[in-house]
Amino acid sequence: MFVRVQGLVQAVGFRPFVYGLATDLGLCGWVRNTSAEVEILLQGQNGAIKDFLARLKQDAPALARIDAISTEPGSSAKRQTERYREFTILPSEEQKGKRQGVQPIAPDAALCSDCEQELLDPADRRYLYPFISCTNCGPRFTIIQDLPVDRQRTVMQAFPLCPTCQTEYENPLDRRFHAQASACPVCGPHLTLYGRKTGQARGPAPTDLDLDALLTARRLLHEGKIIAIKGLGGFHLACDAENPTAVAELRHRKNRPDKPFALMAADLEQIKNICQVSDAEAALLQGSEKPIVLLKKNT
Ligand SMILES: [Zn+2]
Numbered sequence: 001m002f003v004r005v006q007g008l009v010q011a012v013g014f015r016p017f018v019y020g021l022a023t024d025l026g027l028c029g030w031v032r033n034t035s036a037e038v039e040i041l042l043q044g045q046n047g048a049i050k051d052f053l054a055r056l057k058q059d060a061p062a063l064a065r066i067d068a069i070s071t072e073p074g075s076s077a078k079r080q081t082e083r084y085r086e087f088t089i090l091p092s093e094e095q096k097g098k099r100q101g102v103q104p105i106a107p108d109a110a111l112c113s114d115c116e117q118e119l120l121d122p123a124d125r126r127y128l129y130p131f132i133s134c135t136n137c138g139p140r141f142t143i144i145q146d147l148p149v150d151r152q153r154t155v156m157q158a159f160p161l162c163p164t165c166q167t168e169y170e171n172p173l174d175r176r177f178h179a180q181a182s183a184c185p186v187c188g189p190h191l192t193l194y195g196r197k198t199g200q201a202r203g204p205a206p207t208d209l210d211l212d213a214l215l216t217a218r219r220l221l222h223e224g225k226i227i228a229i230k231g232l233g234g235f236h237l238a239c240d241a242e243n244p245t246a247v248a249e250l251r252h253r254k255n256r257p258d259k260p261f262a263l264m265a266a267d268l269e270q271i272k273n274i275c276q277v278s279d280a281e282a283a284l285l286q287g288s289e290k291p292i293v294l295l296k297k298n299t
């Protein structure tokens, strides 16, 4: 059976998911990304193939969105008649000019709960590493340069994986199997804090790295300073919302005398101290998009 899947199916952990599903059902064949879709060749029991197609829709990864599935017999259309003995992920196939209007690009996704746990676990090798991500979370849209999505077609190509990350990337049982944005403190990007040095023609110089940068930024925020944070999709300016002088300075610099600013909070409990939160709003705040949500102020 030859299967084509269209929709939001690249850079969302779809190939690892297909791999897991096929192996689970004892099916052989392969899966690959093309510029326009995901292609799957299945060989095995008819019942297992039927189950595969049902679960393909039902159990798809959280960030995926399947728009269309089409099937044809594996032997038709000059598909390989070769017998496969296992299921594999094939290298992606680039098809020039085929992607326009067909293949949507997955949006960036906020930190998932598994990664958050690792982030805060002192025993984990990504403890407090700001660029932590996995197949279910992290940047997509912002880092993808072209389709089909593979690491060499994202900005992450500048950060070759270290041996440990490479092992995770190649292990079908790992949360970071084929996770294109995977990184760690050894091989991934680092945080740098730049200070504004007046009178320096060459611009700002890096002052601190990683944890030092974070701690210094926190201290500066406490002192009422304004920090520009370069995030995935651009910069945002931050200051201590409880410091009226800092907020006034930010309003002045941004020329925003009245318009509300977005507030950042550590968790839902903290938000509830300030605002009313309905169940629907709580779901939005904690979902994979983590958008800015307009809430009613507590009275
Ligand atoms: Zn994650």
Ligand SMILES: [Zn+2]
Pocket: 161, 162, 163, 164, 165, 166, 183, 184, 185, 186, 187, 188
């Ligand atoms: Zn690494």
